[in-house]
Amino acid sequence: xxxxxxxxxxxxxxxxxxxxxxxxxxxxxxxxxxxxxxxxxxxxxxxxxxxxxxxxxxxxxxxxxxxxxxxxxxxxxxxxxxxxxxxxxxxxxxxxxxxxxxxxxxxxxxxxxxxxxxxxxxxxxxxxxxxxxxxxxxxxxxxxxxxxxxxxxxxxxxxxxxxxxxxxxxxxxxxxxxxxxxxxxxxxxxxxxxxxxxxxxxxxxxxxxxxxxxxxxxxxxxxxxxxxxxxxxxxxxxxxxxxxxxxxxxxxxxxxxxxxxxxxxxxxxxxxxxxxxxx
Numbered sequence: 485x486x487x488x489x490x491x492x493x494x495x496x497x498x499x500x501x502x503x504x505x506x507x508x509x510x511x512x513x514x515x516x517x518x519x520x521x522x523x524x525x526x527x528x529x530x531x532x533x534x535x536x537x538x539x540x541x542x543x544x545x546x547x548x549x550x551x552x553x554x555x556x557x558x559x560x561x562x563x564x565x566x567x568x569x570x571x572x573x574x575x576x577x578x579x580x581x582x583x584x585x586x587x588x589x590x591x592x593x594x595x596x597x598x599x600x601x602x603x604x605x606x607x608x609x610x611x612x613x614x615x616x617x618x619x620x621x622x623x624x625x626x627x628x629x630x631x632x633x634x635x636x637x638x639x640x641x642x643x644x645x646x647x648x649x650x651x652x653x654x655x656x657x658x659x660x661x662x663x664x665x666x667x668x669x670x671x672x673x674x675x676x677x678x679x680x681x682x683x684x685x686x687x688x689x690x691x692x693x694x695x696x697x698x699x700x701x702x703x704x705x706x707x708x709x710x711x712x713x714x715x716x717x718x719x720x721x722x723x724x725x726x727x728x729x730x731x732x733x734x735x736x737x738x739x740x741x742x743x744x745x746x747x748x749x750x751x752x753x754x755x756x757x758x759x760x761x762x763x
Contacts, residue, residue, distance in 0.1 A: 499533075506539035506559050507531045509568040513541035513557035516570040520547060525555055537561050538571075545575060552581035613645030646687065653691060653705055660709040664700060668711035669718070674701075675708030678716035 510528050517525050526544025534540050543555040558571040577583055591608070599605055607614065617637050641649070653659060660666075674680045679696035682688045683705070690708055694701040699714040 500535045500538070502531065502533040503537045503539055503561070505561055505566050506537060506568055507533075509539075509559050510541060512568050512570065513559055514543060516557050516559075516573050517543065517555050519573065519575070529554060534558065537563070550575070550582070552578045554578045554581075613642060613648060614639040615642035615645075616640075650687060650690065654707050658701055658704055658706040658710055660707055660711075662710065664713075665709075665711045668713055668715070672711045672713065672715035672718060673708065674706045674710045674712075674715075676715075676717070679714075680706075680708075 510531075514525060514528070524546045526546050529542040529544060532540050532542070538558065538560045540556050540558045543557070545553040545555055547553070554576055555573065556576045557573045559568050560571055561568050594605070617640050655661070674692065674694065677696070679694060679699065680692045681695050682692040691705055692708065694704055694706050696702055696714050696716070699712055701710070701712065
């Protein structure tokens with residue numbers, strides 16, 4: 485024998501029936517809209533049954549700036565009465581209504597570079613990127629400093645915080661896919677550059693700071709497989725070209741005539757020449 489327990493039939497959701505008395509009270513509903521002038525209430529759009537003897541009338545809204553919105557007036561009546569009363573009036577957006585964008589918390593609206601001089605950016609106490617400094621951070625460099633010396637910061641980067649930062653750096657302008665890295669020689673990687681300063685802790689294997697004054701990434705965190713043309717081992721051998729020796733040129737105009745006095749016993753130029761004799 486099977487289980488012959490009590491069998492119940494699930495209750496079916498019955499759609500409410502449109503009450504004809506409430507549905508006919510269009511002018512009663514229109515007169516209940518007192519939030520705006522009469523010319524701001526347009527034609528009657530529809531009547532929707534909300535429940536037993538409960539109907540909502542929708543009217544076109546003609547207020548400037550509320551394109552596609554509708555006035556909604558809900559009316560009802562007591563059983564066996566033809567007197568209709570107003571429950572509420574409200575302005576609601578329609579399917580094609582022009583609406584303001586959804587509200588976004590300020591923490592989610594912030595973008596890199598929005599923080600300027602004098603601005604304060606408080607960090608939420610439950611920020612998942614941070615962990616209390618007294619909790620083991622699974623980063624050897626942090627644990628060694630905080631636990632052996634008994635010092636440290638109130639909060640340090642958590643595992644999620646380090647992973648998020650590493651991924652952001654790797655995918656950014658200082659990772660391997662940056663334009664300057666793709667154009668650099670294949671061997672010109674930051675991890676083999678003499679100007680590369682590795683970070684401490686678990687990020688040491690993948691990231692460091694650039695210390696080359698002439699590099700565009702100077703002072704920035706770069707990935708080990710990032711690269712640029714200012715690699716320390718980029719050597720260009722200068723070709724030896726012969727230098728042509730120019731002839732010596734004398735400038736006669738710079739020669740100054742100087743008179744020389746004759747020593748005693750010298751022969752004047754006007755005297756006749758004397759034969760050379762030997763004694």
